[in-house]
Amino acid sequence: MSTDGFTTCLWFDGQAEEAADFYVSLFENSERGRTVRATEAGPGPAGSVVTVDFVANGQKFVGLNGGPEFTFTEAVSFQIDCADQTEVDFYSRALVEGGGEQGPCGWVKDRFGVSWQVVPARLTEMISDPDRARAGRAMGAMLTMHKLDIAALERAYAGE
Template sequence: MAEPLTQKVTTFLWYESGAEEAARYYVSLLPDSRIVDVARFGDEIGGSEGGAAVVRFTLGGVEYQAFDGGPGHPFTWAASLVVLCEDQEEVDRLWEALIADGGAPSQCGWLSDRWGLSWQIVPRVLLELQAGPDRARARRVNEAMLQMGKLDIAGLLAAAEAGQPA
């Protein structure tokens, strides 16, 4: 018997194909992540016999569902998964893993993985640098971020400190 969902609202991701492969890859990248359940297609549902119909998984403790729905509904940049990273090592590791094998880097920490799903790989310090009463500092950080693909913590910190008295 399948484990029940625990969240009232979950994100449902429509893949052309490869939902199970994608989910297994994602859970390998993030702690507190796992495959919860895989419902398989049968003749009564359609699709390929034994192929994944719905994959339930968690990423960082958050529940998701993925579906091999076929073509016609590609992912767009309008929705993305945001991962807050603790350090540059984590940013680098996730960035490289998610653009591997056909993913594509973009600007400001955004990328799309090989299945077309959009991600934002964001160092937590960026949010701290953008917050606070010093709006000139936040503006410098945002200007630096807009020039980056993969976000670079040292560059963001340098922008934050630029123009500060020595």
Template sequence: MEINQSNRQKITPFLWFDNQAEEAMLFYTSIFKDSKINSVVRYGDAGPGPKGTVMTASFTLAGQEFTALNGGPSFKFTEAISFVVNCETQEKIDDMWEKLTAGGEESRCGWLKDKYGLSWQIVPPVLLQLLQDEDPQKAKRVMEAMMQMKKINIPALKQAAEQAYSVAE
């Protein structure tokens, strides 16, 4: 089978799992729209993994290609790498947060770790707009509000911005 290299994405995140690559791929593709499994390569008689288990898996989440490897317990995920999911509405934030924190853990400021230890940031684009407001007091109040949140709350951010605006008048 020939792979058309000209249509391939230039940079692909490569995720190292102990032995959960297939499980994680199925989990992630069930959460994100416009997702699919591209290919799966399984270990054969030569190993080093058990014959028939996934060695690598390629999948696409919301148009972004990923590769997963069952590489053993040598390396773990850290917060130094995370994936940002831009969510336009509070409903979408709530949905993504619920799905990705299932079996994982909440952090602060829209960050979470999923059940595999992979870090995600679930954020609305309006957050960056509010943090870059030309009124420094408004931006400061939004930052202070965000720092108190685990899951981002768009109405609370907008309320903080408006309170800052009212104080400035």
């Protein structure tokens, strides 16, 4: 039995190559892999991209140009664990550029419709604190935010 890990397949409506290039440019430890193009037999026009393999931040993906039959929803998202506010700001801004949108609680939908959670590692520490009052204050503050603000989360957590 082969256990080569998992590859996440993302279904696009003609933007698989553009999306792969975007994600590879955004994340470290990323690279483009094989591109499969349609033949005269299809699917789609000969020479058009059917799939593109890529690695983004060490995670394997395949982008599939499957057409408009399916679209992304927030039911599936990718969490970006950020070390500090600089990373939160960078990923939030980069994912919104070109037609994405900032959602509540650190969620961002990129221009391809893929949902991301841009989360500072410090938030995870705060909301898992065994002191439920402190954790609750941090969670309450997070629920009022769009892009997450670590300094404001820290103030809420401390009861300020």
